[in-house]
Amino acid sequence: MTKRSYGQYCGLARALDVVGGRWSLLIVRELLVGPARYSDLLAGTSGIATNLLSERLRDLEEVGVVERSLDRASNGVLFSLTPWGSELRDAVAALVRWSTPLMVTGPQEDSFRTNWLAVALDALLHDNKAAVSATVGLEVQNRIVSVHIDDTGTHIALDGEPQPTSVLRAEPAVVLGLASGMLTVEQAVLAGEFRGDLDDFDIVFGQFAGALRTIA
Amino acid sequence: MTKRSYGQYCGLARALDVVGGRWSLLIVRELLVGPARYSDLLAGTSGIATNLLSERLRDLEEVGVVERSLDRASNGVLFSLTPWGSELRDAVAALVRWSTPLMVTGPQEDSFRTNWLAVALDALLHDNKAAVSATVGLEVQNRIVSVHIDDTGTHIALDGEPQPTSVLRAEPAVVLGLASGMLTVEQAVLAGEFRGDLDDFDIVFGQFAGALRTIA
């Protein structure tokens, strides 16, 4: 019984047979941001052993979640998600949304990457819409995550062009608090360094604050 | 470093720290259908060792996903999801939806439980709505899963009262095919035993078939 399977005719069990192994979904998370090199994944998953990464990549490739291609630029191997693998975005987003209570508490010494913030912002904001569009930047660890909202939804980009003119530089926890509606724009701005136009932030993040700001 | 954690300040990683362990989400799946006894879980997760079940239950209770209460009826222990634990429904549903390609193929000798079908039907149908309401039954392994649709969404119940008058008795795979839109009502009825009013099934499952039946 190599390849340990739950042996259940159940969607959840079969999904976990494929992506339930340790590290698997974290690798998918990295690839959700975009194709990556082996070394990117090694750094991005922060803690995985080299043999496990290559083993997981081979397994994920075998089942059709990941595919590898040749990176003509660097003449190396590029890993990316297959179309079906990309559809894990919803499941990852659901888990990220569920985890918000775990993000306000917990250990402080955990490692952090801007990529992970981009995934979280996408999960928390993607369905938000606004009649008038806007783009703002969240600056964390000298990288800028840009958040664009319009009437189709909200879209996240890393170090995107053009640079947004309204930027909030803040701690990851503050950005998450803002995106999950636990912090108002005012509170978040007070907890970081802000430059630009506050109206842009209100358009993007004002969704939640309605109830909290009836005093204003 | 007991309690193996990913050590990442990332929602997905923290969620997996809590429910990413082997069997954990399958236990949650059982409890999503309703509170259960230890012996129910042992049977429902089909293959878990007793020590692992008790260990997982203790861990899940510790982090606030599961809670135990006293079952006054049987004078035993009842396990149920906390409110936060119940919110895993979306994540489980997303994984179930993602897994549909894995359900049409794969091993035939896998075990099967009606509970799992109820979870899958909920994941696949929950957001479907209909202006005119209807209730149908899917009979599998001598149990009936009733599916009720109205303008608020679709709701699943196991052996619910009253018994639906329109019932399709079929294999699990046929029911899943119907619910995922891969089979039309006509195809599913041909693959099982049907009694009642076909219109009810069209109301519940007719959502997908539009494109396929333009010939009719």
Added chain:
DNA sequence: CCGCATCCTCATGGATACTG
């Protein structure tokens, strides 16, 4: 360098027997 393969140690999972 990059993308692994190998080796070794130890934590975790799995099966079964047993108990309050």
Added chain:
DNA sequence: CAGTATCCATGAGGATGCGG
């Protein structure tokens, strides 16, 4: 019924080696 206790198998973690 609801778990422990025990023992063995497997998988993860970490260091290092190695060919392209």
